Amino acid sequence: MEEKAVRRRVVLVPLPAQGHISPMMQLAKALHLKGFSITVAQIESNPLTVSDADDFPHFRFVTIPTSLPEPELKIVGLVEFLTKLNEICAVSFKECLSKLLQQQQGDDDGIPSCVIYDEYMYFSGAVSKELKIPSIVFSTTNATAFICRSAQGRNNTNEFLAPLREPGGQDKLVPGFHPLRYKDLPTSAFAPLESLMKLYANAAQKRTASAVIINTASCLESSSLSRLEQDLQAPVYPVGPLHMAASASCSLLEEDRSCIEWLNKQKPSSVIYISLGSLALMEHKDMMEMAWGLANSNQPFLWVIRPGSISGSEWAESLPEEFSRIVSERGHIVKWAPQKEVLSHSAVGCFWSHCGWNSTLESIGEGIPLICRPFSGDQKVNARYLDRIWRVGIQLEGELERGGVEKALRRLMVNEEGAAMKERALCLKEKLKASVKPGGTSHNALDELVSFIKTLQYK
Structure with missing residues (x-):
């Protein structure tokens, strides 16, 4: 009797916000079409969490319990909310992932090959390392913004903060980041600069992740992508625009047609x-x-x-x-x-x-x-x-x-x-x-990502 092919399973951890969930679900669909089984780990009791899994019948959805009450986002603001989320979710995600491993030992549907997590859900990387599951960072922004956040996180007390506080300093060009001015750098309307820099210091680094996936295309940011790969010393896969490569409907708000x-x-x-x-x-x-x-x-x-x-x-x-x-x-x-x-x-x-x-x-x-x-x-x-x-x-x-x-x-x-x-x-x-069609740079990057994930092993 012919043996049934085992699908490799990928666990995805999205940030519970519309602008992050949409590309993560598009990535999930693209990987599913390439033969992977998909598990999506969602944050519990958050009004921004995907609530209707019926649009993705072939995916498995699991919940990461959290003690944060629903109004917490409005009370503390986005940056503090993300910081708290990362502080409290590691233990519950470890339990969630451990159960998944136990349930799927010997399962035809496959144990996790890797965890792909939104860069702002960085607790996922630490848990994956502890459980000896390879991990990959997913950035839902572009390569240029990723480089900026990484630089800001490394230098949170000097050159990136000082000009923002000087008269006329905001209009000056940032050395090495043409054509960005200091006021174009990714600062937040939701938090003080110091809090944001701490978040960036944690988020915009690959840690022990095996690679970085970015929802961008080489035709838009070839120089930034080259610079990022050199900075990270790890593979970078520009697979976007994902909405053109694998459309997936997941609006968290009701659309008026x-x-x-x-x-x-x-x-x-x-x-x-x-x-x-x-x-x-x-x-x-x-x-x-x-x-x-x-x-x-x-x-x-x-x-x-x-x-x-x-x-x-x-x-x-x-x-x-x-x-x-x-x-x-x-x-x-x-x-x-x-x-x-x-x-x-x-x-x-x-x-x-x-x-x-x-x-x-x-x-x-x-x-x-x-x-x-x-x-x-x-x-x-x-x-x-x-x-x-x-x-x-x-x-x-x-x-x-x-x-x-x-x-x-x-x-x-x-x-x-x-x-x-x-x-x-x-x-x-x-x-x-052209980039998302067969032979295009993003299409090729997705194929390379698929091949790379297949080399990863749960230890």
Whole structure:
């Protein structure tokens, strides 16, 4: 009788936030399609955790117990929450992983070949080492931001902090990081610099991990990828954009599909799509300037206003009556949208974004130029690259003012400058498409990653 082939099992540990879960689940799907069994280890009792595993029927989901109450994220802020998470989860993850090993000894479905963990879930690496399971770090941002965080974590008391506190220092270029200025470095809107540097010191290092996976492509960051591999002295696998290589739907917020019906009625490349992601916050005065800039641009717009994202407002009830009339004439507002579908729609001509890495990849992956308004972390790195390196975005800096908003939108949507940006964005789109096809750099990197994982052994 022919022996049944044993699938190697990979355990993935995502950070429980939308921008991290999406690429981790896309990576999981890509590895499953390559023949691996998948176990996803989730944090218990967190409102951001994937709740519906039905979309991934072939995956196994296990829970990492935690004593953190649900409101903890809002109370202490994101950076302190991540620090606490790493302090308390090691013991429960060890128990969870030990049970998995016991259950699957001799199982046809395979014991874990390795643990792949989000860089901010670094407790997973320590536990994997203790249980003698190989581990791999997964970065959901790009290589440039990874290098920045690593450098900041190593030098948290000197050159990266001092200029941020000097008059005019924020506008100076960072030596060795062209074209980034000190204010473009990945600092957080959620925590003091010192707390963030401590988190980076723990997160942006491979420790005993065997390799690093990054959701990026060589055509976007070849020099940064080479530098990162040299710094880490370990294999680096740029397998992105993962949403193009292995699409996996895992939105943690309910999507309003009425926006697709509305887009169907608009002219090609005429709509400004606005979405500031799942965590960014906005002051009421900025929202008002943004609203009037949109109104004065005379362009149709689709605006995602996430509940609770505007200071002092539950949703969009604070918009003036006159603007509400303009919305009814040429705009559409929703609480959340199916973003990849929106960006691929022929009516969309521009994306006003917070420049999270997923949104950045999704936009240039559809050839859509951007209005860049970063909020926190790596978004500032991404915005600078979109503006100065890839030249497919316009960065809005300083105080938002309706005249400046209108001018930027017209530059991109009406003027020749915008047409040139669109051409460059379409060129990047073709390069990204080629990278994930057979023979492309990202496709090859995924195959190399698969071969590498197959060499790893539980000891």
